[in-house]
Amino acid sequence: MNILRLLLPATLCATLLAALPAFAAAPAPTISEAAAQDGDWVSYRDAYRQMIRFDKYGKPKHLIQHHYQVAPKDRSVSLEGVRLTLVGPSTRLNLALDAVGRANFPLLKSAYDDNARLVLNRKAESYAMQPRISIIPRADGIYETADLQAACEQALNYFRYIGRSSMQDRKCVGVRFSYAHNTMDSPVRFRNTDQAQKEIAMADGSAFPEDAAPLLRTATYRFSEWPEKGQVMTQSAPIAIAPVFD
Template identity: 35%
Template structure:
């Protein structure tokens, strides 16, 4: 996602930081590189940006925000990523989920020490950004009305926090249940008021609003195709739940 407005937002949602490497260049190593070679980001900038965005989440309980590791080329893998928070006394490993997101700990000590967020990949292959998404449910049951409300919450949060010009004329059309690109076809079903189950179509698609993350298996729940009085049943937990705009 590209943040267009506030200075603090830009700190966490920077524009593409590094030019794409040559298509024939080898994929980055999985091992943790030397500190001087690692991709990194300022913890202070990330901390300030997280504080800036917190109010937009406070009144929108159905959505969340993460620090996002984005590949500079869509084909670069996201598996095995880790971020080390390193300062004078602070040193901890932050887990990264399967779609490149992590939760930033809000630590005054790390802020005061001007700590860095260091990725276990060499410079030039990935960059730090940010991500709004719909909260995943552990039980896999998503109420149709709640999915509609979640999409509206996310769209309004984007607009109010700096995306307004980019989203002029856009409206919520549905949500996307995102699964790994390889592996079994996910089973995501619609359950109507009478209890009848209908599988949602699964296709190759982008997990969020642009192609920077590559393609995944995506089950589309388009609002116009289903009544509000129903549920979506995800038989396997999705990597993420994204929005679909028209």
């Protein structure tokens, strides 16, 4: 009897331990699976192959920059609350989007090897997820006209390099500065060699001419409409600066 009393707790423990698997929760989903439930996703490897081409591009590119963009396909679709997350078995990184949906794209070998995903917390059919070239903004807000023309040409040459067929017969015609829609005055001016200044007209439009949304206040500086030499001056930092082609 004494031996049974000593063995009983161990027997009960063994019984309880044996029963535990029957009541245990299902295995927790991987990071990728859990994140994918929030919306749609695209392959990080596919995006990586597109984005790495800019880093490997050997021609002049010091006036332009490369981002990964989440762009609404329709003006009825908003970027508000949209999140893009890089998710994999050993990776979880939130990619902050700016006002036009651009994110700095991390080139991570570990995420590539893990076959990570770029997870969007929205249905992907409402958004285009794509590389985006834009012109690097200057801290002083002063742009030499020759530099703006060179930046546009750098963008066009890169598009041709990656084989974008729609750009083969296009030419650079200008540069577009974009601001928040509540910007009512003209924050962009042209200054000629005599120091005289003139406003560049503002209009409603998208940051990148081929985009459907979002709708912003834009000032398009067209090379042919202004003197060849001068400066374009911005009173405040634009959301984006885009090359314009015809």
